[in-house]
Amino acid sequence: MPTYTPPLRDMHFVLHELLGVVERLRPLPAHAELDVDTVNAVLEEAGRFAADVVQPLNAVGDAQGCTLNRADHSVTTPAGFAAAYAQYVAGGWPALAADPAHGGQGLPHTLNLCLYEMLNSASQAWAMYPGLSHGAYECLHAHGTPDQQATYLPPLAQGTWTGTMCLTEPHCGTDLGLLRTRAEPQADGTYRLTGEKIFISAGEHDLADNIVHLVLARLPDAPAGTKGISLFVVPKWCPTAEGKLGVRNAIRCTALEHKMGIHGNATCQMVLDGAVGTLVGEPHRGLAAMFVMMNGARLFVGNQSLGLTEVAYQNAVAYARERQQMRAPGGAQCPQQPADPILVHPDVRKMLLTARAYAEGGRALMLYAGLRQDVSLSHPDAEERQAALDELALLTPIVKAFLTDNGWLATSQCVQVFGGHGYIREWGMEQFLRDARINMIYEGTNTIQSLDLLGRKVLGDGGRKLQSLGRQISAFIDTHGVREDLQDFITPLAQLTRQVTQLTTEIGLKSVGQPAWVGAVAVDYLRVVGHLVFAYLFARMAQVALDAQRTQAERGQPADPFYAAKLHTARFYVTKLLPETAGLIRSAHSGAAPLMAMDAALF
Template structure:
């Protein structure tokens, strides 16, 4: 069975040494009293909970899965999940980064991000239950009425109730403009919801007393397409005025999906049979309101793949140190043994370092993005706030798509390290691969994220957000480019920055003549921008590590950080050359072939 050790040292390196997160966050009014001791204490306790409470449930939960009682529509989660959730609630973890006005602890979202990385490494399927509640909280916090906030937010904060997002329907998938669920106004101001939803993560379970479903539906006079979608609260049990549970609402799980992975999470087909709901926000503006939850979920999905990348790497490197196979090409490295451990072989090291670089780069990118999000939410400087909002908007599709693509690559590579044993359930690696695959699909497929990045976030604002990010990178390059020992990192970073600028301009010009050019280049383009992010962050990490070593530190973490950064620049960053060439090749070879020839 796999093991998991929380990467506390690297989290501290990223938070304190790369980004001075406490210094940054203390400038924001809600976090003026934050200190490093508090951050470190939370990291330690979160790691203990992840490794000690939910990690042992991961493999058994995958085997057991969830079960549906079709007579009662009740879903039972795997053994131990409910007790673990109660321990999570008792520990105050749901309230960590939530507004104190609703019972939260008010700590930064950046710290909550670190908690969720560790939870996802330990047990992605379990973590999805409380994870969805954060998105529901943010959506209602932004768009709910005062009465809705007073009723629902304290109970989502405490973890007494959980949340779900009911978007997709059998016929529409990502194209929510096609949804058919109906909402009929009632005399008391509520709405009667009727329709079918599918792929609803944590749509029904036995962990919490109530589930707050956020449902997209159409009013009778709604315009067609995405402009006619409204958002509704539709709880499993209708709350009474004092927050007690009233009647069972007819929003039922009518089936569980039989999935490739995340078996411990209930992925539900939901039937709304005249269920009672209440409008959130303005009529026909539901999709914009739901994007608060969807964007939070997209960052969360990137975090899921980061967690899987880290735990897969940890187990693969342990196996590679112990597994004896063949001799090193340069002669025996363990002459006292019948064969050498496979960690001596170059290609095994390539796979391990690929996973480690993807984990460390992903961790830095998520913390960087979370700091921007904290700034966007809490800054009292209008310009700083707006700039941070643009940066979060730019990076959200990159976090979701780049990290989940990398997670699939990394978990597959780590399984390969095990050879045939990796394909066997008892070692646990094949579960990481299966669990990682969904992350590239849900919350908007990675192609959708790529179209969003190139079409909306770059071309849609004439490159403003990308130029601002590029200026930050250029300023850093100018500051550190004069240091000789940094040339191996700074030069390729600066070169890629120039190439991204030129590629963005070229694709924008092509798109004026043929909008399909965006679709043909978007996936390649997003990976190039993802590498720009990683190159910037690995260069920053290398600069810190070099400075610490020069100051006399013998902490092996700094030596390892430099090795991983050098591997990234030597072996992974060169992918961008092929990606740029592919993006520039145009859409002709994709669209020329007639559909009936496929």
């Protein structure tokens, strides 16, 4: 059975040594009392909860799945899930990053991302139940009426109620302009919603007292397409004026999806039959409000694959240390044993280092994005908030797509380390791979993320957001480019920065009058920019590690092996993984013709 150890040392490194989150956030009034000891204490307790309470449920959830009672439409989660959630609520974890005005603890979103990385390593399926609630909370916090906020935010922050997002319908997925669910206005100011939704994660379960559904629907006078979509809050149980549970609403789970992975999470088909809802935000502007939840969910999904990458790596390393197979290329490393451990073999090391690099790079990117989110929400200066929001908008599709692509590659490599044992359930590795596959699909497929990055976030604003990131990278290169010990990292970073600028300019010019060009190159482009961000963060991590080693040597302190390992991983990344960009750039240069020239009848 798999095991899991929370990567607290690397989290400390990224939070405190790389990003300096306490120093960056304490000037913000919302986090004026934040300190390192509090951050570390939260991380330690979160890790203990994830490893001791949630992780033992992962295999159980995968084997048992969820059960639908067709008579009353209730769903029973796997054994132990509800009890673990009760402990989660009792520990105050749902309130970690929620607004104190609504019963939250007001801690940074950056710290909340660490909590969820560990929960996702422990059990992605379990973590989805509380994870979606945070997005519903943020959406209502940003766009809900005062009455909606008073009714729904406190129980969502406390975790006694959970949340969902109801977008997809049987006939439409990403193209939400096709949705048919309708909302009829009532004399009392409420609406009656009728329609069908599918693929609703945590749409029905036995963990919480109430489930708050955020539902996209059309008003009777709605224009066609996405401009005619409104957002409604539709609770499972209609709250009374006192905030208590009232009558059962007409939204029910009619079926559970039978899935490749995440069996422990209830993925529901939901039917609304005149369900009571209230409007969130303005009529016909539901997508603008829902994007608060959708963008949060995209960061959450990237975090899911980060968690799976970490736990798969940990177990693959443990196996490679023990499994004996053949001798090392240069001769026996363990002559007293009949064979050497497979950790001595170069390709096994390559697979392990790939997973390790994608975990460490992913963690740095995830927490860097979390810090920008905190600044965008709490900085007293409007320009600083906007700059952080712009950078977060640029990074969100990269976090979602690049980290989930990497997670799929890493978990697959870790299965390969186990050989035949990785393919059978006893070792638990194949579950990580199956669970990881959905992350590339939901909350907007990775192609949708690529189109969003290139079409909206880069070309859509004339490259302004990308240029801002480029200036940060160039400033780092200018400051540290003279350092001989950083040339392994600075040189490829500078080269890729120039290549991204050239590629972006070329795409911008060639896409004019050629609508297929952006769609043809977007996936390659996102992966190139993802590597650019990783290369920047690995260069920064290498600089921190080298400086720490120098300081320890000057003080006569023993060398900390953590920094040596960080530098080895960074060098592996820039020499073995970053060169992927050469092929991607060449592919992008080929444009749309190789894809679109073939007549459809020939497929």
